[in-house]
Amino acid sequence: MRSYPLYINGQDRDGQGWNYTVKASALLADPMGTFNLKRALDLGQMDPSEAPAEVVMGRSAWGERREGAEALEAAARASREFARMPLDVRRAMAEDYHDAIVERAEEFVEILIWEGHPRRLAEWELRGIIEGTAPETLDWMFAQLHSEVEQGERRIVFSRKPDGVVCLNPPQNAAGSNSALGFAAIAAGNALVVKAPRSTPLSVMFLYREIVAPILDRHGAPTGTLNIISGETKQILRQWTTSPLVDDVMFFGDSTVGLKLGADCEAAGKKAVLELSGNDAIVVWEDADLETAATAMCECFYGSSQICMVPKHAIVHPDVADELIERVLERVREIRPGYPEDPDVLLSPVLKADRYFSTLAEAREAGAKVLCGGRRVDTTGAPSEQGFFLEPSVVRVDGLAESRMLACVREETFFPLLPVIVPTEDERTGLLDRVIDFMNANEYGLRNSVWASDPSVIDRFVTEVTNAGLLKVNQSHISFAAPLATHGGTGRTGGPHGEMHYPILRTSHLQGAAVVPSGTYSSEQLAAEVGLPERVAI
Numbered sequence: 001m002r003s004y005p006l007y008i009n010g011q012d013r014d015g016q017g018w019n020y021t022v023k024a025s026a027l028l029a030d031p032m033g034t035f036n037l038k039r040a041l042d043l044g045q046m047d048p049s050e051a052p053a054e055v056v057m058g059r060s061a062w063g064e065r066r067e068g069a070e071a072l073e074a075a076a077r078a079s080r081e082f083a084r085m086p087l088d089v090r091r092a093m094a095e096d097y098h099d100a101i102v103e104r105a106e107e108f109v110e111i112l113i114w115e116g117h118p119r120r121l122a123e124w125e126l127r128g129i130i131e132g133t134a135p136e137t138l139d140w141m142f143a144q145l146h147s148e149v150e151q152g153e154r155r156i157v158f159s160r161k162p163d164g165v166v167c168l169n170p171p172q173n174a175a176g177s178n179s180a181l182g183f184a185a186i187a188a189g190n191a192l193v194v195k196a197p198r199s200t201p202l203s204v205m206f207l208y209r210e211i212v213a214p215i216l217d218r219h220g221a222p223t224g225t226l227n228i229i230s231g232e233t234k235q236i237l238r239q240w241t242t243s244p245l246v247d248d249v250m251f252f253g254d255s256t257v258g259l260k261l262g263a264d265c266e267a268a269g270k271k272a273v274l275e276l277s278g279n280d281a282i283v284v285w286e287d288a289d290l291e292t293a294a295t296a297m298c299e300c301f302y303g304s305s306q307i308c309m310v311p312k313h314a315i316v317h318p319d320v321a322d323e324l325i326e327r328v329l330e331r332v333r334e335i336r337p338g339y340p341e342d343p344d345v346l347l348s349p350v351l352k353a354d355r356y357f358s359t360l361a362e363a364r365e366a367g368a369k370v371l372c373g374g375r376r377v378d379t380t381g382a383p384s385e386q387g388f389f390l391e392p393s394v395v396r397v398d399g400l401a402e403s404r405m406l407a408c409v410r411e412e413t414f415f416p417l418l419p420v421i422v423p424t425e426d427e428r429t430g431l432l433d434r435v436i437d438f439m440n441a442n443e444y445g446l447r448n449s450v451w452a453s454d455p456s457v458i459d460r461f462v463t464e465v466t467n468a469g470l471l472k473v474n475q476s477h478i479s480f481a482a483p484l485a486t487h488g489g490t491g492r493t494g495g496p497h498g499e500m501h502y503p504i505l506r507t508s509h510l511q512g513a514a515v516v517p518s519g520t521y522s523s524e525q526l527a528a529e530v531g532l533p534e535r536v537a538i
Contacts, residue, residue, distance in 0.1 A: 002058030004205035009074035010223035015061035021202040024116035025339040026055045057114045060201035062230040071227035075165045075191035076245040078224030098133035118345045121303045125177035131480035140483040157513040162189030164247035167240045171252040176203025184503035196230040255492040262495045273506045274495040277412040278308035278446030285452035286317040293451040294327035300418040303348045313419045321422040337389035349388035356415040369396040392416040440467045445490030449477040469500040
């Protein structure tokens, strides 16, 4: 069994108790028995040595306000020294981080599977970490941190300085992979406090305790540069937003909660780096490659759509809608539930299914056509009122303008439902303008993708779609393309300062310097420099 204490000021700490990680497949096979086993372990009512090794995979410590305060104090002390760490050393750390992720890829994937991620989803998540730290990505990012321009005897310096202490709260649904972005804050020269969620702490603990901490030690980072805690989320976030020791808060989660946190941070003079909900669009134009477009549309169902950056709705040109929908349905019929270890399984359990059924009912009542899905199923795919899975659903919605009235189009959905919006005959006039306006009116702005052949149509989308962190054209919606960032968005996805999100930039700030050798200027020259330049005549 893996065992991860808290990690504060370079020391392991037991904290106030332990959260035990049980295999997700064991929960699916025996929900009540496995739940009771975990509960007994979490409450200290059972000796861990008596727990079945094939079910209990690890444990992670959790703490309270005292441990949280000590982590912030350690980070604040370390931040001043670590900020002086040379850029080339931090670049070497980032390269080591990438290499370690690659080397321990299967180990990381296995832990994600224990936490309930289907293997295909876990491998995709790991691919994002690898692309986000690939050599071409590091080249681009580190080039932004320092540059110089010579102007005669004057040297102009552009340098990004670390903000200081960065606190990271990853999401529960994909804690390990999203927490990996925190290393970029370290690469920027910040000290980092990471909160592992109590529901899925193991992957976060593994990443930072077994990969990041040894890298920092090897390169001589000061004690306290990294601190790993776990505990009650609201309490920890309140501690971060009110502490004078915290400079930045990186928050992953729900938009309503995140935007409120962002406002609290701004009121307290802190920077909020927000990764919130998504409601991505995929557009398929009349001249698109329908075969590959249909495959990309089905990326909606990765992890039962409980991932923010999968396509959440499709907009399909009416001339190809019928054919494309049939291709999509053929693929959806092959998507099945099952245990996360199975490499053919794509769906994850959906525990809060009520909203799925109410959203589906609303769409039906409004005239949308439910083309497939709509039932609870068990791990075999058989209908079951007690099933943990939901059948993938495709809903046809006719009318671009009317579709925004439906919750399945307007809001982020965290269940396997793909609305396919088909513009009506009345909307053909100026259809390209209508579609672009529709995309830009989305309250969320994580990713968008477009499938088309006409270069002029593609250029219109690239030029005029402004509401997204990333636009993909004729590619997988969910794939990664180094050196482009893996995360970030506008609107309710990233807040008022949202954009494509490079944490190394978002947790640093640009400082300029103008340097000349001593004795370069006389008093007369100094006086002349603050007057109007000679080229200006008055």
